[in-house]
Amino acid sequence: MNEQKGHQSKILLVDDEQSILNAELRLLRKWSIENDVEILTASSGKEALDTVRAEKGDLALIVSDEKMPGISGSELLTQINIDFPQILTIILTGYSSFDSVLVAIKAGIHSYMLKPVENDIFINEVNKVYQLYKLRKENEEHDKRIKKELKWASELQKKLLTVHCPDNDKITFDVIYQPVEELGCGGDFYDILTLDKDRYLLFVGDVAGHGIKAAFITTMIKQIIRGELLNEIDITSVSTGTLLSALNRLFFINFADINNIMVTFSVHLFDCANMKVTSSNGGHLPLIRMRQESAQKIGTPEITLGFQEEVQYSEIEIPMEKGDMYIFLSDGLIEVPGGSIMKQLDQLLQTLPSLDRNNILQELKTSYSKKFPGGIFPDDITVISVKVK
Amino acid sequence: MSGKSETTLDFDGIKLIYGQIDEDNTITVYLDGYLDSINSTKISPHLINITHSIRGLGKITLNLEGLTYASSTGIGAFTSLLIECKKKEIELELINVNRKIIDVISLLGFTSFFKIRS
DSSP, X not given: OOOOOOOSEEEEEEOSOHHHHHHHHHHHHHHHHHTTEEEEEESSHHHHHHHHHHTTTOOSEEEEESOOSSSOHHHHHHHHHHHOTTSEEEEEEOGGGHHHHHHHHHTTOOEEEEXXXXXXXXXXXXXXXXXXXXXXXXXXXXXXXXXXXXXXXXXXXXXXXXXXXXXXXXXXXXXXXXXXXXXXOEEEEEEEEEOSSSEEEXXXXXXXXXXXXXXXXXXHHHHIIIIIIHHHSOTXXXXXXXXXXXXXXXXXXXXXXXXXXXXXEEEEEEETTTTEEEEEEEBSOOEEEEETTEEEEEOOOBOOBTSSSOOOOOOEEEEOOTTOEEEEEOTTTTOOTTXXXXXXXXXXXXXXGGSOGGGHHHXXXXXXXXXXXXXXXXXXEEEEEEEEO | OOSSOOEEEEETTEEEEEOOOOTTSEEEXXXXXXXXXXXXXXXXXXXXXXXXXSTTOOEEEEEOTTEEEEOTTTTHHHHHHHHHHHHTTOXXXXXXXXXXXXXXXXXXXXXXXXXXXX
16 A cells, blocks of 8 residues: 655746855755645746646646746746646745736735845745635535535425425416525425315425525424324315414424524415315415416415414405416516515516416526526526416 | 714615614604515514513604505514514504505505504
């Protein structure tokens, strides 16, 4: 087995005068051992570039003299900054060359030292820039770890929350569920339960915020609905108002110790045998019904869930007709910061009839994404359509 | 604002300003800027801290004249404060609330829980 361990990092010293290189090596010997750094040298700008390329840019720092035949130090380090921006750079210069150094500093050289440099200043400056390199590297590693965790959270949430969307000769459910792009997971929630061949329960909710905390809350909600709620209540014969009241109490109990949790939620029961939809709403955007050429919002939200332990939610019964389409959404689709949510909701009602019903969710998403910079929604978005056939 | 000493806290688009308790055991808190999902979580602990740190406090008046916008998540800062005020029997009133913010409070079903003067 090869026992030789590689150094943690490498730095490169560049000077056309060998005596200066030797002096710098001696000055940095102790420091290099303490920091487990290998020191490479080059006696010209060209040799330095060749070395960097041979090392595939895997260097922490380059310290270069300014005045060298051929490529000057500032030209060398400016090129390094373009080709290998991860390498930090220090230039050694005299006052007479300072103008060219200023150009290089503006181009991104990290530090300079004016000659003659005192020994301890040289060591301190190299160490200071090297520590900056280490900090950046740690941040990059940390960033990679966070992204990995977010990716895992996103996959888990997707797996847990994806449900079968009923699609038969009576009714079709369709969903677009998209957490905030940067985080991959978020606080929007939906679930669909098929009670029997004619009845379907739709749950739509929004946990305030996004990211991992909100995503964890949604997985708790899933467990509450599919575990505690189904154990507590015979949901085949219960009303949406009673369901929402029970959910509220369960949220209040389960989330009591978690600060700043606000969950808007609504429950809707589609009954294709009796052609009606029953709806209860705790602080969520109201149900939208599209019938023929018009769209209207139905119902008035009551209090957001989890705020008070006991709340008796009411329900409204809406007759269904063949050809109706019901739209449910979270505010992430329409809420433009600074705007009025009511105006935005009214604008949506005006927009909906002009969209192709066969592709309505995608058209909504495309149309509304244009309202945000870069076409990127800053919040989680959930849009659900229920088509009555 | 009076010349009495005041506290100003600034977080990413929202400023919280409050002075001393007055003769009616009331403190007026000004919120300037906007409230969203990010800064509301930063400002919320400071709002709640007001209920803990000021002795004899009977009422908090939140003056929202300078608050141009609050998202539904941003309103969470007010609901958290409301919960804390209820525990300590401190009255909470929102004054100079613009229409947009009233709409969000209404949509969330909180209208009957807040004392609001627009």
